[in-house]
Amino acid sequence: MANIELIDESQGFVLNDPSEYRPEVKDKSKYRDFRIHNIPDYVEKTYTNMHTSQTLEFSTQKLKDWSKLDKAEMNIMDALNMLNELVDESDPDADFPNSYHAYQTAEGIRKQHPDKDWFHLVGLIHDLGKVMAIWGEPQWAVVGDTFPVGCCPAPSIVFGIDSFKDNPDMLNEKLASELGIYDEHCGLDNVIMSWGHDEYLYRVLKGNSCKIPEEGLYMIRFHSFYPWHTGGDYEYLCNNKDSEMKAWVNEFNQFDLYTKSPDFPDVEEIKPYYEALIEKYIPGKLKW
Numbered sequence: 703m704a705n706i707e708l709i710d711e712s713q714g715f716v717l718n719d720p721s722e723y724r725p726e727v728k729d730k731s732k733y734r735d736f737r738i739h740n741i742p743d744y745v746e747k748t749y750t751n752m753h754t755s756q757t758l759e760f761s762t763q764k765l766k767d768w769s770k771l772d773k774a775e776m777n778i779m780d781a782l783n784m785l786n787e788l789v790d791e792s793d794p795d796a797d798f799p800n801s802y803h804a805y806q807t808a809e810g811i812r813k814q815h816p817d818k819d820w821f822h823l824v825g826l827i828h829d830l831g832k833v834m835a836i837w838g839e840p841q842w843a844v845v846g847d848t849f850p851v852g853c854c855p856a857p858s859i860v861f862g863i864d865s866f867k868d869n870p871d872m873l874n875e876k877l878a879s880e881l882g883i884y885d886e887h888c889g890l891d892n893v894i895m896s897w898g899h900d901e902y903l904y905r906v907l908k909g910n911s912c913k914i915p916e917e918g919l920y921m922i923r924f925h926s927f928y929p930w931h932t933g934g935d936y937e938y939l940c941n942n943k944d945s946e947m948k949a950w951v952n953e954f955n956q957f958d959l960y961t962k963s964p965d966f967p968d969v970e971e972i973k974p975y976y977e978a979l980i981e982k983y984i985p986g987k988l989k990w
C-alpha cells in the first residue's frame with residue numbers, strides 16, 4: 703500500500719528525506735551545515751512539522767503502537783526491496799534505487815572493518831525502519847534527526863530551539879525544563895525519543911531475537927540522534943554505557959554520511975554475501 707501523501711509531497715523519497723539531506727560539497731566540514739547552504743523548502747517544512755508535533759504524548763503513543771509488531775511479516779530483503787519500490791513510484795527521474803545508500807554504507811564499513819561482519823549488516827539495514835513511511839506515517843515521524851521528548855530541546859537541534867515555539871509541550875513548565883521528566887544520568891534507554899525509523903528498527907530487531915551485538919543495535923537506535931553524537935548535547939541524560947557506546951555510533955556515522963559517489967557497488971555480485979549475514983544474524987520472516 704503506497705502512501706499518496708508521501709508520493710505527492712515532493713520529487714521523491716530519497717530527495718525528500720531530510721535525514722539523508724547532504725549539501726553537495728566535498729569539504730567534509732560542510733556536511734549537514736543547515737546554516738550556510740540553500741536548504742530545500744521541504745527539509746525545513748519537515749523539521750517544522752516534526753518540532754511542532756513530536757510531543758511526549760505523541761512519541762509515547764507511536765512507540766507503544768509500533769512496538770506491537772503487528773503490522774506485517776516479512777524478511778529483511780523484503781523490507782529493502784520495499785523502499786526501492788517507493789523510489790520507483792515516487793521519483794521516476796531517480797537513477798538509483800534506495801538500496802544504493804544501504805549497500806554503499808555496508809560496503810564502506812566492510813572495507814574498514816573486515817572482521818566485523820555484524821557491522822556490515824548494520825550498514826545494510828540501518829534505515830529499514832523507513833518502511834513506516836510506506837505504511838502511512840508522515841515523514842516528520844519517520845525520517846530526520848531525533849531528539850529526546852519530555853524535556854527542553856537542545857541548541858544543537860537543526861533549525862534551533864525556536865523551531866519548537868509551537869510545540870504544546872513548551873507551554874508545560876516541567877516538559878520545557880532542562881531535565882524534564884528525567885533523572886540526571888538516567889541513561890538513554892530510559893529516555894523517550896522523538897518517534898522515527900531508528901527506534902522502530904531497534905524494536906523490530908529486539909522483538910525478533912536478532913543476534914547482532916549490542917553495539918550494532920545501539921548504532922541503529924541512535925544514528926539519527928545528531929544533537930547528542932555530533933552536537934555534544936544531552937550528556938546529562940547519559941549514563942556510562944551511553945558514553946561507551948557513543949564511540950560506536952560515531953564510528954558508524956562516518957559511513958552513513960555519504961556523497962553521490964560514482965562507485966555504485968555491483969549489488970548482484972555482493973548480494974549473496976549479505977544474504978548469508980542475514981541468515982546468520984536475523985533469518986526468516988520477521989514481525990514488523
Ligand SMILES: [Fe+2]
Binds near residue numbers: 721828829899925926
Ligand atoms: Fe537513518
Ligand SMILES: [Fe+2]
Binds near residue numbers: 722829958
Ligand atoms: Fe542512512
